[in-house]
Structures are given as C-alpha cells and as structure tokens.
Amino acid sequence: MPLHVPPAPAPALRTVLTALSSPTAVREARTPSLLGARGPVTPDLPLPVHVLDHVTPDGVPAVRLTGWRFLIRSGGHAVAAAETMLTPDGWAFSHFFEGPYVSATERALRQAESVVQPFQPRLLSVPGLYMLTLWLHGDCAADAATGHPEATDLLVPLAPAPPGIAAHRPHRVADLLPVLTHRVTPAPAPAPTSLLRSPA
Structure with a gap:
C-alpha cells in the first residue's frame, strides 16, 4: 500500500476514544449514522x-495545522468522522460529524492506494472556496504537522467540489494552486469614474 498514514498524536486519539465511549457525547453529536451504528465503532x-x-509572493502556499480528523468505522465502512483540535492545554476533542466529506474522504483514500508512488495523506482545507482536498505529500517521512504542499504533491478535491473543479481527480499542486489562487483573490476595485473621464 503506497499510503503512509502518519500516526496521530496519542492524546488526540485518546480524546476521540473517550468521546466514543461517552453516551452523552455521541447522543449530542446529531449524527444519526453514528447513533444508529450497530456493533463496535472505532477511529481509523x-x-x-x-x-x-494564503500564497506568498513567491508562490509558496502558507498552511497551518488546525487539528486531526479520524474516520469512525462501523461494519467495515466509515459512518462518521471525529475532529480534534489543539488548545493551549493540549489536544481536545472537538466534534463528531457526518455528511458527504466522510464518504468522499474514504473514496479518495481508496483511489490513492492504487497510485504507484508512495504518499503521506493529509487534508487541506481552502476556506475561501469552501473546499476540502486530500493532500498527497511526497515526503512520507515528513512531520505531518508541518510543511507545505510541494509543486509535485497531489491534491484530490473531495466532493462536493467548487464549480469548475472536478472532484476525485488528482491534480499536481503546480497545476491546481494557480487556479485556487485566482479564485480566492479578490477582484480589483473599479477605478473611480472621475479618473476615467477624458479631460475637458
């Protein structure tokens, strides 16, 4: 399997296991698929x-780690996901959720397993486009909490993707990043009409 899934911080995993074992946390999650899961549920x-x-003037994408996401499996497939976040006191459980990104993440990971080149899978969110991608990082030994997308890394937009960007189709960062940058860059303000008038 060419995917080298990085180990999550042990405290982050513990917070998810604690939440899964808490009937209150599961009941308040508003995730019917998790509530209705039959048999054991496990983070994976x-x-x-x-x-x-943002993207620097040199074209380098500036990214930051916001948390770790775990797929929650039951009966051999993902039924929900759990999000953790880093706080001043360490890792904390954030919330459970379900929806299209759960199955889309699972699908993208399956697709990535068929790629010959080994990759380290990560998730990259583009808030300005309401877009989430599977980021396949070429340096499998890298610290998963640091770094930025390299030109030869792959980004796989998850469904639903923004209009005009094909979901579940891998793109090299060098090819997709200019498109994303153009989309999130605000259009220049129109020049004041007084400047457009020809001199009398």
Whole structure:
C-alpha cells in the first residue's frame, strides 16, 4: 500500500476514544449514522487537517495545522468522522460529524492506494472556496504537522467540489494552486469614474 498514514498524536486519539465511549457525547453529536451504528465503532485513518491561509509572493502556499480528523468505522465502512483540535492545554476533542466529506474522504483514500508512488495523506482545507482536498505529500517521512504542499504533491478535491473543479481527480499542486489562487483573490476595485473621464 503506497499510503503512509502518519500516526496521530496519542492524546488526540485518546480524546476521540473517550468521546466514543461517552453516551452523552455521541447522543449530542446529531449524527444519526453514528447513533444508529450497530456493533463496535472505532477511529481509523487519522489525517492531519491543514488550512491554506494564503500564497506568498513567491508562490509558496502558507498552511497551518488546525487539528486531526479520524474516520469512525462501523461494519467495515466509515459512518462518521471525529475532529480534534489543539488548545493551549493540549489536544481536545472537538466534534463528531457526518455528511458527504466522510464518504468522499474514504473514496479518495481508496483511489490513492492504487497510485504507484508512495504518499503521506493529509487534508487541506481552502476556506475561501469552501473546499476540502486530500493532500498527497511526497515526503512520507515528513512531520505531518508541518510543511507545505510541494509543486509535485497531489491534491484530490473531495466532493462536493467548487464549480469548475472536478472532484476525485488528482491534480499536481503546480497545476491546481494557480487556479485556487485566482479564485480566492479578490477582484480589483473599479477605478473611480472621475479618473476615467477624458479631460475637458
């Protein structure tokens, strides 16, 4: 299997296990698939979640780690996900959720397993486009909490993807990043009409 899933911080995993064992946390999660899961539920495939803040003038994407996400499995497939976040006191459980990104993440990971080149899977969020991608980082030995997308890394937009961007199709960072940068860059303000008038 070419995917080298990075180990999550042990305290982050413990917070998820504690939440899963808490009937109150599960009941308040508003995730029918998790509430209705039959048999044991287990956290699996931890992925670091990075957010794209901006792209530097040199074209380097500036990203930051915001948490770790675990797929919650029951009966052989993901029924929900659990999000953890880093606080001043350490790792804390954030919330459970379900929805299209859960199955889309599972699908993208299956697709990535068929790629010959080994990768370290991460998640990259682009808030300005309401977009989430599976980020396949080429340096499998890298610290999953640091670094930025390299030009040869792959980004796989998860469904639902923004209009005009194909979901579940891998793109090299060098190819997709300019498109994302253009989309999130505000359009220049129109020039004042007084400047557009020809001199009398």
